[in-house]
Amino acid sequence: MKNDLILEIRQGIGGEESFLFLKDLNKMYVKFFQKKKINYNVFFDNKEVIIKIENNFYNNFFLNESGIHRVQRIPKNENQGRIHTSTCTVFVSNNNNFKNIILENKDLKIETCKSSGSGGQHVNTTNSSIKITHIPSNISVECSDERSQFLNKNKALMILNIKLNKIKNEKFNNELNFIRKNIISKSERSKKIRTYNFPNNKIINHINNNSYFQLNKILNGELDIIFKD
Structure with missing residues (x-):
């Protein structure tokens, strides 16, 4: 784009x-x-x-x-x-x-945990927060602003993509x-x-x-x- x-x-x-x-x-x-x-x-x-x-x-x-x-x-x-x-x-x-880079599953550590902060009772009592660590670079991103694990995972991956691209092009x-x-x-x-x-x-x-x-x-x-x- x-x-x-x-x-x-x-x-x-x-x-x-x-x-x-x-x-x-x-x-x-x-x-x-x-x-x-x-x-x-x-x-x-x-x-x-x-x-x-x-x-x-x-x-x-x-x-x-x-x-x-x-x-x-x-x-x-x-x-x-x-x-x-x-x-x-x-x-x-x-x-x-910035270009879309391919994130290999073997390079990713994906964790779920209970969300914190605003978002309502449902968010605070379910394991909807996603933390993704890119193992080769040890860069971590956590996303908890959505109720869905799926949406949080997609957002976290996009943020990680942006951060890794900044590093890629030194x-x-x-x-x-x-x-x-x-x-x-x-x-x-x-x-x-x-x-x-x-x-x-x-x-x-x-x-x-x-x-x-x-x-x-x-x-x-x-x-x-x-x-x-």
Whole structure:
């Protein structure tokens, strides 16, 4: 799928608030894809979300999403009303270099275990979570966001495929790591893309220094508000 994209969202600074923000960003992008009828696949891997996006008109806009996304809001368990700042990192790359590789059954260790986290009582009481370890590389992927073992296994295999392809093409992988290091550094000089300020219903776009007092709309997938600038 030439010119398809891989969009990665990772938990940054802020603990539980960062994880909640990761879910907000995932929802924002997914809502946008749905509104624009863009084909996508979402895969969860621990504190990371990987989204495969089919080639579309907005590819160049998404490539500019890479960097630090910062949230400022009052956590639900904050008794003194203090605003906390948390971050997530977003990295977007072309999918041109990824090809489906054949995963041999003999190279895979597949384990089932009880799911944890959200998903309802059924998920938490059945062995629906799948963990797959690629024995030659010792890379493991765990997926538990679906109720079905079959769906979790397929998602885990796709995530594993993406990770192994990054390793397979060493030159490409080194280039990605170099870009990540420069874009997604935790230093003060990090490339900050946006600040999502909940108390003021405000988003600051640090690329062009524009502000939008439509935070709820944007988090609900109305990214055209930002992209049109």
